[in-house]
Amino acid sequence: MQVAEVLNKQHFNVHPFQKGLLNLYLQIEENRIAASVFNKDNSLLHEISSMQFNETKNQTNSIIHELNFFLKDFDILKHPYYHVSVQILNRYFTLVPTAYANGHLKELLEFNLGLKDIKTVQSIRINNSIDFAFTYDFDLHSFIEKTFNAAKIDHLGASSIDLFLKLQAFNNSDVLLNIHTNFIELIIKKNNELKFYNIFKWDSHEDILYFLLFSIEQFQLNNTTLRLSIAADLPSNDALFTLIKKYIKSVNFISSKSLNTPVENLPNHYYFNILNKHLCEF
Numbered sequence: 001m002q003v004a005e006v007l008n009k010q011h012f013n014v015h016p017f018q019k020g021l022l023n024l025y026l027q028i029e030e031n032r033i034a035a036s037v038f039n040k041d042n043s044l045l046h047e048i049s050s051m052q053f054n055e056t057k058n059q060t061n062s063i064i065h066e067l068n069f070f071l072k073d074f075d076i077l078k079h080p081y082y083h084v085s086v087q088i089l090n091r092y093f094t095l096v097p098t099a100y101a102n103g104h105l106k107e108l109l110e111f112n113l114g115l116k117d118i119k120t121v122q123s124i125r126i127n128n129s130i131d132f133a134f135t136y137d138f139d140l141h142s143f144i145e146k147t148f149n150a151a152k153i154d155h156l157g158a159s160s161i162d163l164f165l166k167l168q169a170f171n172n173s174d175v176l177l178n179i180h181t182n183f184i185e186l187i188i189k190k191n192n193e194l195k196f197y198n199i200f201k202w203d204s205h206e207d208i209l210y211f212l213l214f215s216i217e218q219f220q221l222n223n224t225t226l227r228l229s230i231a232a233d234l235p236s237n238d239a240l241f242t243l244i245k246k247y248i249k250s251v252n253f254i255s256s257k258s259l260n261t262p263v264e265n266l267p268n269h270y271y272f273n274i275l276n277k278h279l280c281e282f
Contacts, residue, residue, distance in 0.1 A: 004031075004062055005054040011074065012048045012266050014259075021082035022046070024148075025274040027156060028063060028140075029089045031055055032181040033070045036274040038258075040082045045258040048271055049074040050233075052181055064143050071147070084148040085277055087156040089180060091199050093134035098125060105133040124158040124282050127165055130194060132158040154282070156273055160185050161197055162280045163273075164229075169254055172227055176254075177212060178272065179232035179240075184208055186215050195219060205240045213247060223247050229254050231272035 020040055027034040034050035051070050053062070071077055094112040096105065106121045119138040123131050134155040144151050164176045164187050178185035188196040196219060200211045216226065227250045234240065236253055245251055256275040259268035 004066060006051055007054055008050075008052040009073075010048075010050045012263055014045045014047055014261070014263055017046050017079075018044075022079050023083045023278065024076065024079070024081050024085070025277045026084070026086045027089070027274045028067060028086065029180055030063070030182050031066075033067055034271060034274050035070075035074070035076060036258075036271065037076075037079065038278065042278040045275070048266070048274070049076070050271070061139075063137075064140055067140075067143065077147070081148070084151040086144055086148075086151050086153045087159060087273060087277060088134075088136050088140075088153065089156040089183060089199070090134075090136060091183075091201075092136065093132060093155055093157060093199075095197060096131045096133060098129055098131050101131045101133075105131060109133045109135060122153065122155075124154060126158060126161050126282075127194065130161075132161070134158075154280075157185060157197060157199065158282070159273060159277055159280045161187055161194060162282065163276055165189060165192060165194065166281060167276070167279065170229060173229040173252070174221060174226045175212075175216065175228045177208075177228060177230050177232075177244075179208065179230070179234065184211060186211060188215065188219055188221070190219075205243055208240060209243055209247070212244065224249055226250065227252065231269060233270045235267065236269070 023038045023040060023042060025036045032052045036048050037046045053066050092113055094109050096108055105123050106118060109121060110116060110118055118135045120135050120141050121133060123133045126132055132155060144153060160178050164170050176187040183199050183201055185199055196215060202208050228248050229252050231254050253269040254272060255268040258275045
């Protein structure tokens with residue numbers, strides 16, 4: 001099968017590679033794949049790679065072929081890895097209070113998604129109170145397991161929530177807007193407790209603004225006083241943020257400590273999830 005058309009491709013060399021094992025962090029979306037490579041103790045970031053593809057009708061088979069193409073094109077498999085983390089972003093998830101999970105996450109996930117006979121179900125416990133249950137394609141699961149030895153597969157949403165609740169950079173934040181190629185994640189917390197998490201598909205800036213303002217309204221937050229944090233692979237002067245700032249006064253771009261050393265053409269609020277996944281507590 002021919003891989004989908006590549007729309008955008010980026011690669012950043014941050015620090016030269018040294019001898020020893022490495023850690024690989026992969027992020028898989030519908031039409032985009034990104035990766036970061038750290039040293040074994042995650043104290044040094046070596047490189048970042050990303051590739052955006054054109055949309056295809058057969059999404060599952062396309063993702064597998066795109067991932068295979070991505071790994072070969074950036075020669076990622078040439079390195080010896082101590083740890084491989086794969087984050088998948090999709091809408092096949094549900095959040096259940098741990099007290100009500102009772103070992104029935106598969107049934108709850110199938111009920112909430114309207115699906116039957118889900119083959120792969122994984123669960124991540126967040127903040128000792130919420131079970132984040134999710135699924136993804138079994139063929140993709142098999143490909144990842146064949147490609148990497150003992151790769152750890154998570155839903156990107158679980159790490160976004162964990163980081164939002166745990167990172168000191170978010171101590172004064174009420175809402176996180178995490179912008180991806182086709183989706184946005186919206187997270188709301190109060191007194192450091194999760195109040196809302198969801199994923200929305202977007203096509204225009206107006207879509208993002210609508211979902212943001214609608215979610216804020218549902219939780220009766222004040223636009224003029226709430227504190228919004230943004231993670232996005234977009235320049236801070238993008239027209240989207242000019243639009244958002246018309247309605248929300250306190251807007252902050254979250255920077256990654258992994259990019260404290262300046263990298264040409266790479267703002268330090270880019271690649272939020274793959275640069276901070278190693279800070280998650282699961």
